Amino acid sequence: MSERLEPMVIRHTHRIPAPSGLSDQAGQGGATARQFDAALMSVGFKLSAGLLEHLSGLAEETVVDTARHTLDTVREMAGDHVGHNTYFIDFPLNVPDTFDFWMQCIAGALADDASRESTLAQLRTGVVDLLTLPSYGNYQHTYAEMLAAHDELIAAAGDRMTVLHLGGSVADEVTALYLALAGSTTPLNENTLRDLGVLAGHCVNGPQPEAIPVRENRAVVNLARLDAGAGLLLDTVTDVLRLACALSDGDVTLTERTRFRSLSRPVRRALLAGLDAVIAANPAKLADVTAHREAFKRLGERLHPHEYPRWPHAAEVFAVARGEREARSFDSHVNELLRADDVTAAAQLLTAAPAKLFRSLDRLLRACRTQDERDAVTAAAEQAAPQTAGRVLLSVREHLHNRTTEHTRTTDHNRTTEHTRTTSHNRTTDAPTGRRVFANRLGRAWVAADTRPPLPAPERKRLIDALDAEIRRRLPQPAHLLIDPDVLDVALPLSGKATATGLGVLPRGSLSPVDGELLRFFVYWKQTSRTTDFDLSALLLDDAYETVCWLSYTELTQVEGEHSGDITDAPDGASEFINLRLGAVRGTFIVPQVNIYSGEGFEEVEESFFGFMLREAEQQGRPFEARTVRLKSDLRGPGRVALPLAFLRGPDGTWRAKWLHLYLKGNPNSNRVEGNRVSVATLLRGIVERDYLTVRHLTDLMNGTTTLWDGKTLPSGPVTYIGLARPDGLHPDSVVITPENLRDLIPA
Incomplete structure (x- = not known):
């Protein structure tokens, strides 16, 4: 059982449970621990000083066993557990012009006795199906041959280095993880919920959380x-x-x-x-x-x-x-009062169900006809705020902030409606200035016109002030708050349902810095039972969200970069890459996307994930290098087009990633970047122009001494640290909040 649980602890906490097995001779495991550390660094991980010291005092066989399962776990976290081959063996070098490449494939088919006649017949019609050409869509070399064609990666200071820390015993770490997940104040994504099920079965007779909200x-x-x-x-x-x-x-x-x-x-x-x-x-x-x-x-x-x-x-x-007994629902009573235009009574009744009251605030305020009614609704919300879950308060706070005539409206919804058809089939209309971008719990996204009148400004401000006051009251007030500035623009994880599992994944709406000259996307998929063709593409847009160009199997090269070539069948797994030179990008937005051209969906394939790497120009290396991976995100959502994130160029020329976690329904077959440009641009605009509630908002509500960490000097005493990763050398009594447990910031 521990072999199943320890990797789970590493993935969720970046801690290695403390192995037992002290050796008779002190330091017997030292050499093996250093070798373990070197192996980890080759895939972008490293042992903390305390963990390295602990392992050095163990028996050599214990260190070897720890290294074995840890390396397997972190390689999978970074996407290095599979071989990433490319169609063009020298990628990103020597990628041909798209038309020239297609002509080479046709010439090869004409030289092949088995395909000559069918190819000639197609040429006579003026249309050739690329999938019928023997050399198209299939690897023309082995993985080993591809590796041999590339020089080793040159180490760079900017390479990712994820530090693994020393944990407690396996039992203690498993219990702590179970309590954290079971007691989470926000919903978990599908994979994490599955992990909770395993942990719950193991911990059923142990300590239980005080509440499971x-x-x-x-x-x-x-x-x-x-x-x-x-x-x-x-x-x-x-x-x-x-x-x-x-x-x-x-x-x-x-x-x-x-x-x-x-x-x-x-x-x-x-x-x-x-x-x-x-x-x-x-x-x-x-x-x-x-x-x-x-x-x-x-x-x-x-x-x-x-x-x-x-x-x-x-x-x-x-x-x-069965309808044999009447039991009127709470909602029916509320709706009856609203139909009778008794907004005051409806608001007062809703105070008995605080969450419903706050989710109905917008509707109630729009239904008010007099100042007395608006005062009654606002007072009811103020009265119910102390009894309302923190996640609901923060969600409403974000909603109210964006309910202005200047902002594009974006709403997270937990139901799918017919609006999906508007965007997913790529039909375009002249949308009004106000738009609402909806995203359901699975990440399915669609757009609708926003026809709601604005909320009255005085009540909106009064409610925002009341919500901030209630949230401040519930937040911890640390004596010393140490903050990594890069975490301030990370969106609060008000729901984890649509956030994918992976390495470096942040909640929808988060912004994170992008440092490097070369940006390289990758997608990997392995089909389950039938031929499946995923297509990695990148759409480049200007500041008006108009198309500049794109890279895909139909445009292998552009000024900005190169595509690694189209793979159309993945029985043993397949990868595609896009390489971009950020300094050459002619636009403001880069939107990578994964289109399902044919075959199994994201939830049907055996495995599929997306990610990106950052490199310096001189680093060279293989197409995939684990220690340059900044993100690896599972693709397991609905729809036939995945939009994991986008990249935004700032006024100063620097780039940042904006996290989307969205899926378009798409077409059953033949999805291409050319066909969904308008839909993607509309969705991107809605996400980019929405103000998400971030870590910055909560830290501004906390009192006490606040220090922005310079990345070098750490305080000698305990602190509450909030950052993208736990720095090595923090006082052991510090409270640490990183993306792995960011949900702990959301008050109950």
């Missing part, structure tokens, strides 16, 4: 507790529904329909007993059934509540679902 997390923990025969953590009927979805490997967020499996009698009894206890304690919670009426009806068909008369309250749940 995110319902999806609670469902995963309840699944582990049910398997172990432990008591369930339930306080709503929806908790039971989510658990039933988890039992069927369904969607615990309840967004997608789950096909419930047949359940064993012990499991049925546990779920029915849980429902009965919830309703017995508070019959008003029957109203929650109506929000998921169809799901409860289908679950009732699996639970057979009529067979268990000892739990009559559970039977009431399914009677409501």
Whole structure:
């Protein structure tokens, strides 16, 4: 079990659990530890001084075992666990002109007896299908031959170096990680939620978090507790529904329909007993059934509540679902008051459900007709703020900040609507000045006109001030706050659902500096069962979001850089690269994208990920060098076009990355950068012009001494450190916040 859990700890915390195995002779593991450190540096990682010292005092075989599983883990984190071949063996050198390359492929097909006749027949029609040419889309050399064609990478000061620190025992690290994930105040992404399930099963009999505020997390923990025969953590009927979805490997967020499996009698009894206890304690919670009426009806068909008369309250749940018993929902009462134009009464009623009140604030304020009504709505929000989750307060604070006539509107949504069709099929219209860019929990994005009137300025300011005051009250007030300036423009992780798993990944809307002369994107995919063609492309836009040029399989070379060549089949895995010289870029925005031309989707392939590297011009090296990787992000979202991030040139000529984590629905086949230029530009504009709530906002609300770290000198005493990576040499009693645990900044 530890072999499965230790890599999980390393990925989530960048700590190596302290191995045991002291040697009889002090320092016996020293030489092996130094070799381990050198091997790590070759892929952009390094042992901290304390970890190197600890390993040096262990038995040699213990260090070797630690090195083995750690190297495997970090190589996968950086994308170095697979071989990255290129179609053009000398890439980025000697990449041909696109038309010349196609002519070479046609000439090769004419020289091949097997393909000559079919190629001639195509030429007579004036159209040639590149995929029918024998030399197109398939590697023409081995991975080893490609490596031999490239010189070694020259080390540079700007190469990434991710420091791994010494952790506690395996048991302590696993418990701490479980408590952090289970008790997270923000939702987790799919992979992290899966890791939580593994940890919950291992830690079911150990310490538990004081609270599990995110319902999806609670469902995963309840699944582990049910398997172990432990008591369930339930306080709503929806908790039971989510658990039933988890039992069927369904969607615990309840967004997608789950096909419930047949359940064993012990499991049925546990779920029915849980429902009965919830309703017995508070019959008003029957109203929650109506929000998921169809799901409860289908679950009732699996639970057979009529067979268990000892739990009559559970039977009431399914009677409501079938419409045999009325239980008016809270929302129906609110909507009835709003239909009667009684905004004041609706706002007062919503104070009993603070989260619903804050999510309805915009609608309530727009419905107000008098100053008295606006005052009542604002006062209700001020009254409910102390009882509202910090994540909701921050989300509304960001929303209110962007609710002006000057800003493009952008909204994160947890449902998919028909607006998807407008952008995903690349139809363009003359959009009004105001736009709303929507992104659902999976990263599916679409655009709609913003027809809402602006919010009244006095109430908007009053609410922003009230929210800031409440958030400040909940934040810790460290005596000494040490901040890495590069973290200040990182967006707060108000939801991790759409943020991909990987190395160096930041929340949507974050800005991070880009330092280097050469920017190189890469995509890797390995198909599961059928031929699959991913196409890496880069769209370059000017400051008006108009197309300057692009690099793709249809434009292999431009002034700015080169494309590594089109691979159209990946049974053993395939890679594509784009190399850009930042000083030569003719534009303001660089938008890399991955288009699925044919075959399996991002969620169907065995593996797929995107990333980028930064190099200096003289470094040379292979097309893929792990220690130059700044980002490696899994591609596991919906749609057929992935937009992981974009790059923005500032007025001073410097570049920064803007994180998108978006997917366009695209076409079933033949997606190309040429076909989605307008959609991509519209989405990019919405994200770029939106002001995201960042780490800077929270640190400005904290009191105490604040120091911007110069990257060199560290204080001798304990501090609260917030940065992109933990520096080596911090006082051991320091509180450390990095992207791996940035969610800890969000107050409960």
